[in-house]
Amino acid sequence: MRPGLFPSQQRAMRKAFKKADKFDHFRKRTRRAFLAMGALGVGAAIGGFFLGRASVKVEAEDSVADSPLESRRQYARDLAQGPLDALVDAHQSFLLVLNRLPPDSVLWSGFARLADAAVSRRDARLAKRLLPTFGVHEVPNQVKQFEQSLELLTK
Numbered sequence: 001m002r003p004g005l006f007p008s009q010q011r012a013m014r015k016a017f018k019k020a021d022k023f024d025h026f027r028k029r030t031r032r033a034f035l036a037m038g039a040l041g042v043g044a045a046i047g048g049f050f051l052g053r054a055s056v057k058v059e060a061e062d063s064v065a066d067s068p069l070e071s072r073r074q075y076a077r078d079l080a081q082g083p084l085d086a087l088v089d090a091h092q093s094f095l096l097v098l099n100r101l102p103p104d105s106v107l108w109s110g111f112a113r114l115a116d117a118a119v120s121r122r123d124a125r126l127a128k129r130l131l132p133t134f135g136v137h138e139v140p141n142q143v144k145q146f147e148q149s150l151e152l153l154t155k
Contacts, residue, residue, distance in 0.1 A: 072097045073104070080110020088117055091126060095133060119149040127154050 005013065076097035079087050087094060091114055098107050111133065118126040127150040 069101075073101055076101070076110070077104070077106045080106050080113070084113060084117055087114055088126070091129065095129065099133060115150060124154055127151075 076094055079090055079094050087110060094110065094114070098111060101107065111130075114126070115130055117123070118130060131150055131154065
């Protein structure tokens with residue numbers, strides 16, 4: 001009982017507060033539901049975004065790891081074992097593949113043929129292109145002797 005109110009006013013106040021409490025409870029429940037659904041929607045969007053990026057990255061790594069590297073290796077091996085003129089003509093792409101791939105005896109034999117061609121033809125441009133490869137890789141002994149000949153050509 002509130003002091004200063006008649007009993008009928010007190011009943012009306014109780015009734016009004018009871019209705020207000022019901023409405024307030026409904027409003028809180030509704031707000032919580034909307035907030036929860038919004039949070040779930042945002043979470044699902046963020047999760048979908050990161051899952052999509054991860055799956056694309058895995059597909060890209062698989063495709064890069066399989067075909068292009070192997071096709072480049074096979075191309076360089078074919079050049080190394082093929083005719084010397086074809087190797088000299090495509091020496092830039094051959095050297096790019098040689099510098100990117102791990103050491104391979106077939107590729108180094110092609111490099112030795114290329115260095116021998118540069119020395120025998122006295123091709124200073126080709127010799128300049130071959131010299132940085134000696135600094136990048138641990139070069140086999142049979143190829144090491146060409147380094148001195150190539151340096152003489154470039155001077």
